[in-house]
Amino acid sequence: MIFGEELQAWYQEHKRDLPWRETHDAYKIWLSEIILQQTRVEQGMPYYYRFVERFNTVVDFANADEDDILHLWQGLGYYSRGRNMHKAARIVRDQYNGIFPVDYKTLLSLPGVGEYTAAAISSFANNEAQAVLDGNVFRVLARYYGIETPINSTEGKKVFAAIAKENLDHNHPAQYNQAIMDFGAIHCKPKQPLCEQCVFRLSCYAFTRGEVNQLPVKLKGKGSRDRYFNYFILKNSDHLLMSKRGEGDVWQNLYEFPLLESDHTMDIIDILNDKWFVSYFGQDADLSILQQQTKHILSHQNIYATFFEVRLKGDLIQKKSNWDYVILKDLDKLAKHKLIFTFLERSNF
DNA sequence: AAGGCGGGGCT
DNA sequence: AGCCCAGCCTT
Incomplete structure (x- = not known):
């Protein structure tokens, strides 16, 4: 319990002033927690304000279309969070009378809410005694106790969950959880932690043995793969041909341009001779490069994207079911991924 | 148990 | 170039 009390004392001194800490509204806490999954506070903050301003209650949220949610989410990444939030909001509206649950068990049953998020919401909103276990907590515990078991095994x-649970201050679950996460984020940082002025400098296993930079241990995943995306911009008068991405790949349900993927760079000749291209745009389409190949990095993919303008003699030969002409002035309303909205910002549409 | 899923900042 | 970020879901 010394550990937890020391932590909370540190927290009183150094805690961050964050908007979602000023409320006990489980809906708003849920919003913040989903937004902050694998996302830095500074990056998520504007999105949090955007969502609470647009949707005051979970019922307002549930009544929106998924496209609206994804549009507000645009640019934040991991878009399944937005899709799952929409599902969760409708469950709360339809099965829980619009009252956002605050108990761990019920929270855990909602789509997009895992063990960390259920513990966070139930403790913050209702002081339920559930210990959070996120990247910060893994790091603090691994260093303080000198645990070499990989945190992603x-x-x-199991090991870290047990220790986290033991350390939880059952009298102040919310404050303890906030404290250990803030401590990890501000003080016991991944790189260049502030060990010299740390309250635990005498008791921290890693610091006393000079192993701070060796902990926590993490198993390495697979490397990145390369993909080559060829996008086709087809404009006629005031319309633009757009495409909605389907399941089983990145950027599900977001809009982009008609796409030809290949396993290598393609030039204009390659594309004009491509079977897929000819089947949709015909033999005598005119092609020019609008934007040279640019590299877009995802966690496990390097995407090399080139943007082409297509001019047709007549009409499309075929139109895929997920293709649609969009009025140019409605373009802003579509939820697009980074590659697309960055391209649009740079061009003069 | 492992892999997929974004985007950004820091070293 | 690699790592990490208030992780979750599917296979």
Whole structure:
């Protein structure tokens, strides 16, 4: 319990002033927690304000279309969070009378809410005694106790969950959880932690043994793969041909331009001779490059994208079911991924 | 148990 | 170039 009390004392001194800490509204806490999954506070903050301003209650949120949610989410990444939030909001509206649940078990059953988020919401909104276990907590515990079990292994999750649970201050679950996460984020940082002025400098296993930079241990995943995206911009008078991405790949349900993917760079000749291209745009289409190949980096993919303008003699030969002409002035309303809205910002549409 | 899923900032 | 970020879901 010394550990937890020291942590909370540190927290009183150094805690961050964050908007979602000023409310006990479980809906708003849920918003913040989903937004902050794998996302830095500074990056998520504007999105939090955007969402609370647009949707005052979870019922307002549920009554929106998924497209609206994804549009507000545009640019934040991991878009399944937005899609799952929409599903969760409708469950709360339809099954829980619009009252956002605050108990761990019920929260855990909502789509997009895992063990961390259920613990966070139930403790913050209702002081339920559930210990959070996020990247910050893994790091603080690994260093303080000198635990070398990889944090992303099944065994590691068990070990750390047990220690996190033991350390939880049952009298102040909300404050303890906030404290250990803020401590990890501000003080016990991944790089260049502030060990010299740390309250635990005498008791921290990693610091006393000079192993701070070795902990926590994490198993390496697979490297990145390369993909080559060829986008086709087809404008006629005041319309633009857009395409909605489907399941089973990145950017599900977001809009982009008709796309030809290949496993290598393609030039104009390659494309004009491509079977897929000819089947949709015909033999005598005119092609020019609008934007030279640019590299877009995702966690496990390097996407090399080139943007082409297509001019047809007549009409499209065929139109895919997920293709639609969009009025140019409605373009802003579509939820697009980074590659697309960055291109649009740079061009003069 | 492992892989997929964004985008950005820091080293 | 690699790592990490208030992780979750599917296979």
